[in-house]
Amino acid sequence: MTIYKARRLAFNILKNQYEADLLLAHVLNVSKVFLLANPDHVVDLNMLNEFEELLRRRKNNEPLQYILGYVYFMNVKLYVDNNVLIPRQDTETLVIHARELVRNSKKEKLNILDMCTGSGCIAISLAYDFKKEKKLNIYATDISEKALHVAERNAKLNNVENITFIQSDYFSSLPDIKFDYILSNPPYIAKEEIRTLEPQVKDFEPEIALDGGLDGLDAYKKIISQAKKYLSGSLLLEAGINQAQYIANEMEIHSYSDIFTVKDLNNIDRVVHGLMN
Ligand SMILES: C[S@@+](CC[C@H](N)C(=O)[O-])C[C@H]1O[C@@H](n2cnc3c(N)ncnc32)[C@H](O)[C@@H]1O
Incomplete structure (x- = not known):
């Protein structure tokens, strides 16, 4: 699946593109800008599974910060x-x-x-x-x-x-x-x-x-x-x-x-x- 499709999938689940992008960038270990600049980049299956698991956790109301494991203060x-x-x-x-x-x-x-x-x-x-x-x-x-x-x-x-x-x-x-x-x-x-x-x-x-x-x-x-x-x-x-x-x-x-x-x-x-x- 491409980054473009993964972003759309995530939006459909979370209805929040900002959070979806943060989670995808986290899994791929890239910046959010990379996601926008590389829509055709293919997300490998392991990472896609990991991404789907994070989406599931977020959908289940777990705070984004606990899922990402960090916060800026x-x-x-x-x-x-x-x-x-x-x-x-x-x-x-x-x-x-x-x-x-x-x-x-x-x-x-x-x-x-x-x-x-x-x-x-x-x-x-x-x-x-x-x-x-x-x-x-x-x-x-x-x-x-x-x-x-x-x-x-x-x-x-x-x-x-x-x-x-x-x-x-x-x-x-x-x-x-x-x-x-x-x-x-x-x-x-x-x-x-x-x-x-x-x-x-x-x-x-x-x-x-x-x-x-x-x-x-x-x-x-x-x-x-x-x-x-x-x-x-x-x-x-x-x-x-x-x-x-x-x-x-x-x-x-x-x-x-x-x-x-x-x-x-x-x-x-x-x-x-x-x-x-
Ligand atoms: C509202 S949180 C604040 C955490 C952090 N200072 C912040 O601003 O995000 C309150 C903290 O008080 C701690 N706490 C609760 N009861 C306490 C007690 N009797 N003595 C000392 N710390 C306590 C909790 O474990 C928790 O970490």
Whole structure:
């Protein structure tokens, strides 16, 4: 079968040419441009079978990123599988803000904690950005051992060596360190809401990465109260829709100062900042 026919076949199955082309290019190990430039190129039978298997998985709602095995986040390419949440564009808002804080800091050396690291996207993209500029001493923690394996793999893929990975239930196994910045995108979906999410999320992404307890706010309560002991600087938390006000109030109750929110590209309050000195 030619590339032209394979692309048509895939479109008929997925009704999405963009995804079909990404999958075909992935199987053939070529660029998408190659597909357009070589419609008469013949796809051999083994590759065609592999392509059909990937189409079947995608048709079955498996996220494209798990099938391809990678995702781009900020300035890094990350390996992903179903042990980790697929990094979202929303979380880039948190990283962009953290980057500004790091850049504007007068300190040459900074201790940073990425709590609930998952794929490692926050810790690794920051480490990658400041590789040549500042000395960052980054800790990245997660309760999931499997997620930590993915994060460690991603640190290697991106040649960053200044991240210490620790398996920890929030702060429970963390050494006694004072951090300049604690960053977190914790699980924040209310338990009941999980089953209403689209199949490619609820059926494939790890429940532990989504489940924020009955009201979705469990992780925020724990992190805001426990971070005080470890923080001499800023706490930055990613917020779900309509959660920012609650997070800001909780920070106020726990005597954080300089509390403000940062909006994402859709004008949603996405990150809450609080200071603890
Ligand atoms: C929403 S995901 C975020 C992953 C990644 N930081 C990102 O932004 O894509 C939340 C992560 O929190 C972890 N997690 C859940 N409960 C935890 C706990 N009690 N302590 C530490 N990490 C936890 C999950 O394993 C998951 O990797």
